[in-house]
Amino acid sequence: MTTVRLWSDEEAAADPAVKPVFDDIRATRKSDFVNNFWRALANDPAALARTWGSLKAVMLADGPLDPLTRELIYIAVSTANGCSYCIHSHTAAARAKGMTDAQHGHLLSIIGMAAQTNALVTVLQVPVDEAFLVKTD
Amino acid sequence: MTTVRLWSDEEAAADPAVKPVFDDIRATRKSDFVNNFWRALANDPAALARTWGSLKAVMLADGPLDPLTRELIYIAVSTANGCSYCIHSHTAAARAKGMTDAQHGHLLSIIGMAAQTNALVTVLQVPVDEAFLVKTD
Amino acid sequence: MTTVRLWSDEEAAADPAVKPVFDDIRATRKSDFVNNFWRALANDPAALARTWGSLKAVMLADGPLDPLTRELIYIAVSTANGCSYCIHSHTAAARAKGMTDAQHGHLLSIIGMAAQTNALVTVLQVPVDEAFLVKTD
Amino acid sequence: MTTVRLWSDEEAAADPAVKPVFDDIRATRKSDFVNNFWRALANDPAALARTWGSLKAVMLADGPLDPLTRELIYIAVSTANGCSYCIHSHTAAARAKGMTDAQHGHLLSIIGMAAQTNALVTVLQVPVDEAFLVKTD
Amino acid sequence: MTTVRLWSDEEAAADPAVKPVFDDIRATRKSDFVNNFWRALANDPAALARTWGSLKAVMLADGPLDPLTRELIYIAVSTANGCSYCIHSHTAAARAKGMTDAQHGHLLSIIGMAAQTNALVTVLQVPVDEAFLVKTD
Amino acid sequence: MTTVRLWSDEEAAADPAVKPVFDDIRATRKSDFVNNFWRALANDPAALARTWGSLKAVMLADGPLDPLTRELIYIAVSTANGCSYCIHSHTAAARAKGMTDAQHGHLLSIIGMAAQTNALVTVLQVPVDEAFLVKTD
Missing domain, CATH: 1.20.1290.10 (AhpD-like)
Known part of the structure; x- marks a missing residue:
């Protein structure tokens, strides 16, 4: 309510x-x-x-990312934030924009994989590799 | 450390x-x-x-979502989970897979927008619309 | 249940x-x-x-923050933690302590704004400005 | 970085x-x-x-909540979202808007209390009391 | 749904x-x-x-942690991630593996305590003590 | 700082x-x-x-859960909440209370597994099975 x-x-x-x-x-x-x-x-x-x-x-x-990709990103954030309403509404939107069942399945595996490695990295407290830092000069 | x-x-x-x-x-x-x-x-x-x-x-x-899209989703989840290492590593990976500055900017705006509406939906406790539910028969 | x-x-x-x-x-x-x-x-x-x-x-x-302010802070934390029960109970408590509809609306906008900039800062990995650090001597 | x-x-x-x-x-x-x-x-x-x-x-x-209260709410959300930069910048902003050490201490206790009861309510899966629901007619 | x-x-x-x-x-x-x-x-x-x-x-x-301990850890993570389904399923699993009401109560207090001190440490931005760092040589 | x-x-x-x-x-x-x-x-x-x-x-x-199990639960919650300081301090405490490298490794795998299935359950919005509900009569 x-x-x-x-x-x-x-x-x-x-x-x-x-x-x-x-x-x-x-x-x-x-x-x-x-x-x-x-x-x-x-x-x-x-x-x-x-x-x-x-x-x-x-x-x-209009923008550099296509409409379906935008919805997949929205679902990913909404899942990590535990927003049930947002998951439902943006999954419906993604389907309306052409998301196939196979793409949905792949999205889910990526979200699950990211959640797992996020947790592992955090509990391991892994330091960022030099190679990943942005060169600013 | x-x-x-x-x-x-x-x-x-x-x-x-x-x-x-x-x-x-x-x-x-x-x-x-x-x-x-x-x-x-x-x-x-x-x-x-x-x-x-x-x-x-x-x-x-191989899979139904292309390599760059997968990285964008990974960054989105890692941001919501606050994993600094993962954001650095997957932003580097996305750039290596062709992410432009404009696409990065768009990704950031989607992540910020989703975080905002996730919070609004949660504090409002909005009930899921019938139209968003999966028909299972 | x-x-x-x-x-x-x-x-x-x-x-x-x-x-x-x-x-x-x-x-x-x-x-x-x-x-x-x-x-x-x-x-x-x-x-x-x-x-x-x-x-x-x-x-x-008794304490330095007034009863209504305490409830607004409680709602803010409960939203970020996704605690539906807590949002309901402390929104009711805030209303009982005098929260107007306009104040509720303002609270929601602040929570949404903070969630958005939290996500942006995290995905951007913005370093803390010197000016924000506590001087301890 | x-x-x-x-x-x-x-x-x-x-x-x-x-x-x-x-x-x-x-x-x-x-x-x-x-x-x-x-x-x-x-x-x-x-x-x-x-x-x-x-x-x-x-x-x-201008708005119904005063400037300091807005900053306290911002700090609360930023803490629950684990945004170090945001905590630093809005704690500095709150101090600039008059937050006393006693108010800061009180804020911290409320945030800690809310985090604790959020977790307890979640692990207990407490159902929302009828009395907390909004009457819409 | x-x-x-x-x-x-x-x-x-x-x-x-x-x-x-x-x-x-x-x-x-x-x-x-x-x-x-x-x-x-x-x-x-x-x-x-x-x-x-x-x-x-x-x-x-088989593994170095016993079955009940594994379930307690699972409940703890699921609570912090706000996963209602997971809390229900792993609380049932823990009970099936012998969790007593007293152990459940103790688990809840630890989860609540950790959530509270996590929030306090975050809002205080406490630096890690030297004594807690892993010696790698 | x-x-x-x-x-x-x-x-x-x-x-x-x-x-x-x-x-x-x-x-x-x-x-x-x-x-x-x-x-x-x-x-x-x-x-x-x-x-x-x-x-x-x-x-x-004294309590029904042993000292090491309490620390493992604390680490699990602190990881899901992204509290770096708490992960360091309670990992050190767990080692001081006898946690072996093998137990630490097992703990990490459970935390990663839980984070992954939490995310999957959330994005799938799986309804709680009747069998998991507490019988209260």
Whole structure:
């Protein structure tokens, strides 16, 4: 259960600060569906507008990483942070952007492998090799 | 400083359980360089062999995700887990596999965005939308 | 579902090690309500007494930070640790201590902002500026 | 060591996308000091501008939570996320905004207490009490 | 709800790559019960085989740490990583291997204590004492 | 570098609230060595006394788990929380309490295994099996 109220379509349409963001979410995604994250964020219209603006710039605008790769990275971070909602929403988004079952399986193995070696490196306290450092001159 | 001893090339070459793994790391990567992670893991040859075998299967064998994408996912998980060594080593690996500065910048923005929305979703306790659930029948 | 049994009021009242702690929780909070955390901890009366004693000293006794600020900090930590129960209980406590919707919204934006810059700093591996170090002489 | 180059004042002044952000950081903070985080982010001017814009809105603009409280919340999140740089920079910022040693000590005890009860609640898997749920009608 | 389909016994029995792993899980554990984790992993038979092989080597084969101690360590990691499923499954496994209520209570106090001091050390940024470093010569 | 001052032996001996705690640390451990954690906590004598009291009860008093097992659990939690100082101090403590190299290696493999399956379970969102739930009647 959310710690705030989820906004209905009626409430969003009646609020001059929320309406343009919900309209832009629908227009950008070419879908009438607005998921619960935005309905919860609507309680703070400034945060709603700022977060949607950043998400649009990072995840939806043109950029050097393709849309599916962006979703795979999002799932990886969300898993390490234990965000169940985010895993569900971005796995659905990755599938909508063409992720195959084989790619999903591969993603999972990479995430599991990274989690394992992260833990091993940490408990071993391995010092960074010189070869990995950025040369700045 | 590691919590175990880092094995030198001489020690590794003299140990019949460690030598074949170090040899395979060098042959597979076509490089004489063996980084500190494996030199620390060498203290437990069975763990060394098992971990290298899994890493090779997941990160280096043929698979549905390309080598650069795999490294980007690895960096994402390592960041969320706060593993400094892993961030350094896999950023170097991503660059070696062709990551441009623009792609690195994009990766960073996705990781930052995901961390932010993960936190917002968690503090809001947003319930998963029906539309995101896997249909199993 | 808990991994231990939740103690009922009857059981707590009948146990000489648990009863005084439940009595003190009720007296200190001026409320008959004892939430599930304490009913779960009751399985280990020494841990129950120690944890309640520390919580009382840190969260309820007089101190330099006011009661609402303490709850905001608690929510922030609980979010980063992904503790759903703790987010719910301390958000309710913050509201009971006067947190407005606007303050809640502001708290959320700070938590999201911190999570984002934490991730960016970590993936960038930014070195600490000299100016931030404590002077100890 | 950073995974990217830190920008010098000269480089920043010579780049038309970076210069206005560095200028605004200095003007807003009324200080010539620009810390390493922004010098690292400068490698991606769009991310630099977006992140500074959000930080300014959340941490420096007028809002319902006072400047010191915002820093205490930032330290709390940064601690739970293990971000050493962020802990140093925001502890320095909190001190600059008037945090006393007694308040710092209290903050630390709250963070430690929250981390402990977060872990206890998680390992106990305590279900959320009805009383903590938001009433949405 | 899983992000993949859970395999039934019938499906597993009909797949030549999954069947031998499910058979080995049952034979090794001397039980017909196969828990949901393996039914989810079955979607990627190579990952299923690799993960079960590692788990068997680490958790079930002879080794210097006894079976109950291994489960206590697993619960500790799973708690810090916030993995609800893992806490439930390994708490059940620990009980099956003889964990008493008193040992469970003690485990919980150690986990809570460690979480608290981890947070305190992190927010204090305590430098490692010389005495704790490994001597490597 | 710490975010607070580390107390010297002379300062601790001169402070009536800190001296008895340092004296008890030395007497309990039968050693003159007081590690940096306590020297940092000394800035808040009440927190110092409370934390030492809890640590003594949980880690040093008689209890159902033996001293070495307690240290292994502490290392596991500290690894998952990424606390470098805590990993170093408790690895040293475990060695002082008899941990062999083989046990250390086994511990590392369990921690790595748990981190991996925690991540897999989380990204798969596996539902808890009925068989793992506590029967409370």
